[in-house]
Amino acid sequence: MDPKTYKFDTISLHGGYMPSKNAGSRQVPIYQTTSYLFDDVDHAAALFNLEQGGHIYSRISNPTVQVLEERVAALEGGTAALATASGMSAIFLAIMTLCNTGDHVVVSSQLYGGTVNLFRLTLPKFGIKATFVKPRDTEGFKKAIQENTKCIFGELVGNPGNELMNMPEIVKIANEAGIPVIIDSTYQTPYLFKPLEHGADIVVHSLTKWMAGHGSSMAGILVEGGKFDWLKTDKFPTMTEPYEGYHGLSFAEEFGPVAFTMKARAEGMRDMGPCLSPQNAWNVLQGIETLSVRMEKHCSNALKMVEYLSNHKSVAWVSHASLKDNPDYELAKTLLPKGTGSMIAFGIKGGKEAGAAFIDNVKLASHLANVGDTRTLVIHPASATHSQMDEATLKLANMSHDMIRLSVGIEDIDDIINDFEDGFRAAEKPRLVANK
Amino acid sequence: MKFTVNKKEVFASTGGRPFDKKKPLIIFIHGSGLSHITWVLQTRYFAFHGYSVLAIDLPGHGYSEGPALESIEEQGKWIADVIDSVGVKEASLVGHSQGCLVVMECASQFPDKIRSIGLMGGAGAIPMNPELLELAEKGDPKAVDLMMDWAHGPAGHFGGHPVPGLHHINLGGSIVINGSVKNALGVDFRACDNYKNGFEAAKKIKCPAINILGDRDRMCPVKEGKKLADKIKDSEVEVIENCGHMILLEEAGKSLAILKKFIRNNHPAE
Ligand SMILES: Cc1ncc(COP(=O)(O)O)c(C=O)c1O
Numbered sequence: 001m002d003p004k005t006y007k008f009d010t011i012s013l014h015g016g017y018m019p020s021k022n023a024g025s026r027q028v029p030i031y032q033t034t035s036y037l038f039d040d041v042d043h044a045a046a047l048f049n050l051e052q053g054g055h056i057y058s059r060i061s062n063p064t065v066q067v068l069e070e071r072v073a074a075l076e077g078g079t080a081a082l083a084t085a086s087g088m089s090a091i092f093l094a095i096m097t098l099c100n101t102g103d104h105v106v107v108s109s110q111l112y113g114g115t116v117n118l119f120r121l122t123l124p125k126f127g128i129k130a131t132f133v134k135p136r137d138t139e140g141f142k143k144a145i146q147e148n149t150k151c152i153f154g155e156l157v158g159n160p161g162n163e164l165m166n167m168p169e170i171v172k173i174a175n176e177a178g179i180p181v182i183i184d185s186t187y188q189t190p191y192l193f194k195p196l197e198h199g200a201d202i203v204v205h206s207l208t209k210w211m212a213g214h215g216s217s218m219a220g221i222l223v224e225g226g227k228f229d230w231l232k233t234d235k236f237p238t239m240t241e242p243y244e245g246y247h248g249l250s251f252a253e254e255f256g257p258v259a260f261t262m263k264a265r266a267e268g269m270r271d272m273g274p275c276l277s278p279q280n281a282w283n284v285l286q287g288i289e290t291l292s293v294r295m296e297k298h299c300s301n302a303l304k305m306v307e308y309l310s311n312h313k314s315v316a317w318v319s320h321a322s323l324k325d326n327p328d329y330e331l332a333k334t335l336l337p338k339g340t341g342s343m344i345a346f347g348i349k350g351g352k353e354a355g356a357a358f359i360d361n362v363k364l365a366s367h368l369a370n371v372g373d374t375r376t377l378v379i380h381p382a383s384a385t386h387s388q389m390d391e392a393t394l395k396l397a398n399m400s401h402d403m404i405r406l407s408v409g410i411e412d413i414d415d416i417i418n419d420f421e422d423g424f425r426a427a428e429k430p431r432l433v434a435n436k
Numbered sequence: 437m438k439f440t441v442n443k444k445e446v447f448a449s450t451g452g453r454p455f456d457k458k459k460p461l462i463i464f465i466h467g468s469g470l471s472h473i474t475w476v477l478q479t480r481y482f483a484f485h486g487y488s489v490l491a492i493d494l495p496g497h498g499y500s501e502g503p504a505l506e507s508i509e510e511q512g513k514w515i516a517d518v519i520d521s522v523g524v525k526e527a528s529l530v531g532h533s534q535g536c537l538v539v540m541e542c543a544s545q546f547p548d549k550i551r552s553i554g555l556m557g558g559a560g561a562i563p564m565n566p567e568l569l570e571l572a573e574k575g576d577p578k579a580v581d582l583m584m585d586w587a588h589g590p591a592g593h594f595g596g597h598p599v600p601g602l603h604h605i606n607l608g609g610s611i612v613i614n615g616s617v618k619n620a621l622g623v624d625f626r627a628c629d630n631y632k633n634g635f636e637a638a639k640k641i642k643c644p645a646i647n648i649l650g651d652r653d654r655m656c657p658v659k660e661g662k663k664l665a666d667k668i669k670d671s672e673v674e675v676i677e678n679c680g681h682m683i684l685l686e687e688a689g690k691s692l693a694i695l696k697k698f699i700r701n702n703h704p705a706e
């Protein structure tokens with residue numbers, strides 16, 4: 001006897017949506033509207049006071065966006081989700097929902113550059129401080145926890161160095177300290193990894209990347225695990241204490257396993273307003289329909305690229321957790337059995353100049369500041385995405401000037417390799433001249 | 437709010453309003469393995485519209501001290517103790533699933549204390565699938581998955597929660613898991629399976645009753661719900677279309693509207 005609830009690939013197509021409630025339209029309609037009629041005065045009051053569910057105004061919620069939220073919640077195994085205008089706003093909202101001024105967070109040092117800046121420069125303006133810990137330094141996470149620490153935040157596979165956090169161990173540390181773990185799972189998507197199944201409490205995504213998949217739309221989301229007991233201690237007044245904004249509502253008491261999402265929406269969307277447009281939500285939904293097939297191809301192409309790069313005379317090093325000599329190989333095998341993703345970092349012989357020559361001479365691979373497009377993308381992080389970091393922060397993120405970050409697309413692998421050959425050939429030329 | 441019943445600590449949600457003895461009281465009683473959280477889309481409304489509300493966590497559930505009570509009869513008696521403990525003379529009771537059995541027991545044992553009863557997915561008996569019962573008693577999380585599968589209608593399996601962003605099945609599963617599968621769910625399922633007094637209790641109920649049913653409910657089919665209502669003297673039945681057993685959440689708006697009308701008629705607030 002087994003439950004007949006729908007499985008991953010079916011949810012990717014059907015999750016969150018019933019045609020019978022939408023004029024029979026098979027595809028999800030785009031509700032291009034700002035606001036929704038109330039039945040009467042009583043209904044309006046009940047909606048505003050969270051006595052009843054429903055839509056009021058598209059900054060708070062929208063029926064098309066709702067389909068996306070339920071679909072991603074279902075794919076991640078979460079109790080609830082809240083979609084946002086971008087990945088960055090999802091992260092900001094998560095921290096602002098949890099923290100007050102004077103609070104502290106422990107953060108992996110290998111994060112998307114924008115996230116590093118958020119924790120290093122912007123959140124301190126709100127009185128929220130962060131301690132950065134290298135992703136492989138599991139003990140370091142423990143040591144960094146203070147009395148006022150409200151969460152541990154990280155990316156399972158760090159950006160751009162591809163180093164893994166030991167999530168199971170870090171979850172244990174967080175449990176002991178009674179604080180939640182927030183994982184940015186953009187690089188994995190629920191196809192490769194479901195952080196909530198491994199003890200994380202909140203998942204954030206930049207849906208802009210593999211989830212939407214086609215490089216067309218900005219979007220983010222936060223997903224709640226529903227297992228964290230906010231009421232166990234008095235450490236989380238933002239979740240447990242009566243909230244003036246809703247006549248003394250205690251989110252944790254009333255909403256339990258969805259308290260975080262309810263608070264993030266009721267307070268965060270109301271006051272900060274980073275709402276997702278219905279059109280972009282629809283674009284992401286369309287992308288998610290093919291998540292499994294795309295991820296499979298992304299991952300198989302990535303493995304072929306890892307092999308190609310590892311054997312290339314112009315490549316100094318390759319970082320991808322699928323490599324046997326990678327320090328994270330064993331951990332990746334247990335946590336990421338379906339594949340370690342399509343992000344590869346490699347060092348090019350000849351350093352910064354060779355890197356620049358390579359990037360300027362590939363034609364199929366696009367040079368741009370994104371990852372997780374269906375197309376192959378390359379960038380030189382030290383001069384682009386991570387260029388606002390100082391030397392010390394770069395070092396903490398384990399970034400070198402010869403590093404090229406590659407997001408492997410789903411083109412024919414032969415074409416990607418041929419393109420790289422052109423790039424490497426051009427990169428070798430200045431070196432040959434210099435050696436003379 | 438936390439208070440004491442029979443020397444044990446009990447938690448109940450008051451629907452976001454302080455408990456007030458002077459207002460008419462409605463007690464909400466959750467289903468097997470669940471907790472007060474399931475009632476949030478009913479309780480806040482009543483609490484802000486003239487009623488005192490207690491969405492209780494049964495002993496051993498949610499934030500109430502254990503152990504879980506092992507029979508429906510004890511649970512029915514315990515609800516009467518709750519009414520006494522908060523210093524009130526009478527209450528209306530609203531139950532879901534197993535909570536309906538508890539409501540009927542209480543209303544039949546203590547007719548003077550109960551003004552009206554609302555049932556959501558109420559049947560006269562809830563015989564358990566033996567395999568599910570065994571899984572629950574072993575504390576196997578698969579029991580929760582099976583329960584969530586059967587409990588939900590189309591909205592649970594596809595989507596469309598009344599509260600944007602919430603996911604029916606995962607939320608329901610979390611409530612049970614958080615409340616500890618082994619101690620609560622297994623005991624509850626056994627209590628349901630053992631309970632044979634439903635139709636007898638129904639005959640003794642003197643107060644007005646309503647049974648709100650879902651036409652896609654696989655746990656309490658409409659036929660069973662109507663059979664029960666036939667045994668209660670002053671009873672009515674409402675069937676909600678396209679709705680499974682989690683009526684209070686799947687069709688929160690419709691079930692609240694029905695309940696509002698029923699309680700306002702039979703136990704009016706000022
Ligand atoms: C891992 C990761 N997290 C967050 C972000 C930020 O997301 P967005 O660009 O959608 O704001 C990005 C990319 O930009 C990212 O790669």
